[in-house]
Amino acid sequence: MNIIKPEIILKLNEYFHDLEALTYDSRHPEIFAQEKKNWPEILKTVFSEDKNNIFLDYGSGTGFVEEVIYENNYQNKVERFYCYDISQEMLNKAQEKFKEKKEEFVWHKINSDENINLSESVDIACLNSVLHHLAEPKKVLLNILDNLKSGGYLVLEHEPNKKFYSSKFVFGIFKILRSIKNIFSKKVDKKLVDITMQLNQRMIQENLIKEPFSYQEIQRYVDFQVPASFGKLNKNVGFSPQDIVAWLGDTVTVEKSKTYSFYNIKLIDMIFNKIFKSKGKLFYLILKKK
Numbered sequence: 599m600n601i602i603k604p605e606i607i608l609k610l611n612e613y614f615h616d617l618e619a620l621t622y623d624s625r626h627p628e629i630f631a632q633e634k635k636n637w638p639e640i641l642k643t644v645f646s647e648d649k650n651n652i653f654l655d656y657g658s659g660t661g662f663v664e665e666v667i668y669e670n671n672y673q674n675k676v677e678r679f680y681c682y683d684i685s686q687e688m689l690n691k692a693q694e695k696f697k698e699k700k701e702e703f704v705w706h707k708i709n710s711d712e713n714i715n716l717s718e719s720v721d722i723a724c725l726n727s728v729l730h731h732l733a734e735p736k737k738v739l740l741n742i743l744d745n746l747k748s749g750g751y752l753v754l755e756h757e758p759n760k761k762f763y764s765s766k767f768v769f770g771i772f773k774i775l776r777s778i779k780n781i782f783s784k785k786v787d788k789k790l791v792d793i794t795m796q797l798n799q800r801m802i803q804e805n806l807i808k809e810p811f812s813y814q815e816i817q818r819y820v821d822f823q824v825p826a827s828f829g830k831l832n833k834n835v836g837f838s839p840q841d842i843v844a845w846l847g848d849t850v851t852v853e854k855s856k857t858y859s860f861y862n863i864k865l866i867d868m869i870f871n872k873i874f875k876s877k878g879k880l881f882y883l884i885l886k887k888k
């Protein structure tokens with residue numbers, strides 16, 4: 599059982615991403631490259647109608663989704679971008695990138711997972727690589743859905759798929775490959791060690807914790823809904839696309855659902871994608887509000 603409080607998950611995420619903001623764009627180029635392959639299809643779906651859209655990017659980070667929208671030339675279909683995030687440093691980084699753009703941006707620092715109330719309802723809401731950081735993902739999604747117009751789209755992208763981790767076969771292979779990789783590379787991520795130290799200092803100073811978290815604990819709690827970190831499987835966390843659809847009940851229909859990426863080995867991933875369609879390590883999901 600996880601006995602860590604939701605408020606601590608929230609604060610860990612805020613401070614972790616504050617500390618990661620400056621180097622976030624350069625640290626994981628392979629992830630951005632992979633996600634950029636999914637987004638053209640997603641954008642084609644959600645911008646299919648000829649109209650001006652109000653767009654909410656929840657957990658907007660350094661503005662990855664907005665960048666993809668500009669790169670694919672859909673910015674003219676957005677009347678207003680609402681970029682919400684728990685980390686002020688992430689927001690600052692994104693704001694700097696888009697200061698010359700003529701489209702309207704509303705930047706907002708979220709302080710808790712309490713309800714957000716936008717002054718207007720939105721046509722498209724997205725969470726790119728965000729849901730797995732939340733202590734109470736269902737609650738946040740229901741709230742976002744309240745702010746979505748009927749007929750509007752909810753996009754979840756780059757989320758860990760619980761079905762991958764609960765499959766003895768596909769997850770078993772993953773564990774073997776990871777053990778082999780660890781024999782050859784015992785590299786410690788120096789930036790993460792540094793973040794761990796600074797984050798603990800801040801949490802202790804603010805009386806949020808008494809004892810420092812270990813490097814492993816921080817990873818586990820920041821990526822709270824990833825069912826396995828450092829080889830340990832935690833059956834109490836995580837979700838699959840089907841779980842999300844069940845949470846939202848008959849208020850939504852599924853427009854597209856796709857799992858992808860098994861082991862980052864091109865040929866094996868291609869074969870597994872065909873055989874184990876619902877068990878990829880990651881997924882994206884496009885829902886339409888009824």
Ligand SMILES: C[S@@+](CC[C@H](N)C(=O)[O-])C[C@H]1O[C@@H](n2cnc3c(N)ncnc32)[C@H](O)[C@@H]1O
Pocket residue numbers: 608611612615616656657658659660661662663682683684685688708710711725726727728731732
């Ligand atoms: C992995 S980053 C993804 C950022 C961006 N969407 C992207 O795709 O590059 C996760 C983002 O979620 C934000 N975040 C974490 N917990 C959050 C919460 N409870 N509410 C809102 N944002 C949160 C972080 O600050 C961070 O910017």
